[in-house]
Amino acid sequence: MAPDKGMLYLKGINKTYGSVKAVKDVTLEIKSGEFFTLLGPSGCGKTTLLRMIAGLEIQDSGSIILEGKDITRIPATKRQINTVFQSYALFPHLNVFENVAFGLRARKIPEKELKPKVQTALDILELGRMSTRFPHQLSGGQNQRVALARAVVNDPKVLLLDEPMSALDAKLRAQVQVELRRLQKQLGHTFILVTHDQDEALVVSDRIAVMKDGQIIQSGSPDDVYDFPKNRFVAEFLGAANILSGKFFDGMFHTDVGNLELDVQPSWEHGVIAIRPEWIKFSDTKPEQNGVRAKVTEIIYRGTNLDIWCEPGPIRVKSTTYKDFKIGDELWLELAPKELVVLDE
């Protein structure tokens, strides 16, 4: 395969465990210096795919090509790919410095070169003052940074992150996501992240691949995937979505909530469309297009916004204005044609 096929190229990867097909014919191209995310629910095969890239599992068929070279037969110990493990897998008997130096020592890098390299990695991750501490003396967030430093110090061609934030609390996670993205841009390395957290995927990624049942359902930039979900699974997994099912005829989409105009002509006769709660507008007067008369059935306070559930539907609407909504209020919802996403299904 020619190197211009991208930095890392996965070609027709298949993996079966017993009778379970964990990964089904996955073909992916990951560009150099890209922050790529494999997003999906647990059991979708994303971790298996990551482990195959790391060389910790071997695929049944297909090949993994790194910079134009097939690395399928190269063992994990020889691949210039490093992993940040979900449990961090730090060596408990080694201090922070030695943990970070581990890969360099294994490759017999001379002490003179090793020290500054480790120091730089520690400094980048703000671990400079912790170098003599042991993993059990550090917090979860600090250990996570040690795991990151231990991987990046080796200057890997690709850095793999296996749900590295699942052990952190929500606030720290949000902070680490931003830091991780900054780190990746600063280093310019190719990062591949595995996560089931859609917020995380949206925050950090240049590109997201949404996986389900061992297959990649959709891939693209975060806004692309968010704004134009391909099917119901992607629409519901990535953010919240109102899914309306109905029939398309006479140029209109006929649903339980009313007849709607669409910008995009669906290829099906009977199918579903999606609209994000924040794309629906309220009004007291009937809108020109796609107005739906609805009744408020539930109001949920979320701090930054209100979630308002309306009948018919139910349709979920996100309101950032604190208009005095009451249960039982009748109002007009505007489901503008440009906001309605036609899904394949």
Add this chain to the structure above:
Amino acid sequence: MNKLMIWYGELIAPKKLLKRGALFLSPGMLWLIFFLVIPGLVLILVSFAGRGSYGELVWEFGLANYKRLVGYGIFGWTPDYIVILLRSVWVAIVTTGLSVVLSYPLCFFIAKKPERTRYVWLMMVIIPFWTNMVIRTYSWFLILAPEMPLAKLAAYFKLISPGMALYPSAFAVYLGMISIFLPFVALPLFSSVERMDWALVEAAQDLYSSNVRIFMHAILPQTLPGLSVGIILTFVPAMGMFVVPDLLGGAKYMLVGNLIEQQFGTSRDWAFGAAISMALMALTLFSLYLYRKKNKDIDLL
């Protein structure tokens, strides 16, 4: 008014707790005092006593037994007893070492079996462990007998003369010892191997480690607790073992256990036997001290 405290969820007065503790502990304490502490003290005393012409104890205290142990006899100095003592330490070290080397692959093999069959494999280690040691040792007689394939093979390679058995010999002693002590290492080690976090092994692989490095940094530190228990459970009894060397080594490969047994048995020299026991005890404690010093961070013993 009595002060109250919470003891494992129970509201109780400290005085009452103390009383209860004494009640539960005293039978064990008494047992230890009567059957371990007092006999031990008597043994120390006896080791300084002498032997009468009919093998009775003579209460004349001196260092004669210890002098004899380090080699000063009526016929001048001989290293015989020291050789036996050092040989015992050597046999214990080799037995422990080989048991460890054999146990690791065995434990990984069993740990990697699916849960359904894992305990069948484990039973195969445990069953010999439950079998009487004398019976197991005698079964080696059969395996090592002249007409069995092992002895014939050894004769073919001219290691022994044809028609000879493979026992008594040092080889037979090691064979017997390892077969007895393998479960003592394998079972505690297995409990560590079973609970091992394989992510560490994968991390070591991911970080370009050689197999030796993977073992040293990802496997050994995690299995050290089980390994330590196994080493101590093997080394200490192996030092004093006498059934196996007696049956499979005979006079050809005498160990300190046999020597002690001989003194209390056929030689009827209890005082000398007691002195050798003291030497064995001192050696064992010294070895454990060395082991502990090397592995300071492990809480054992």
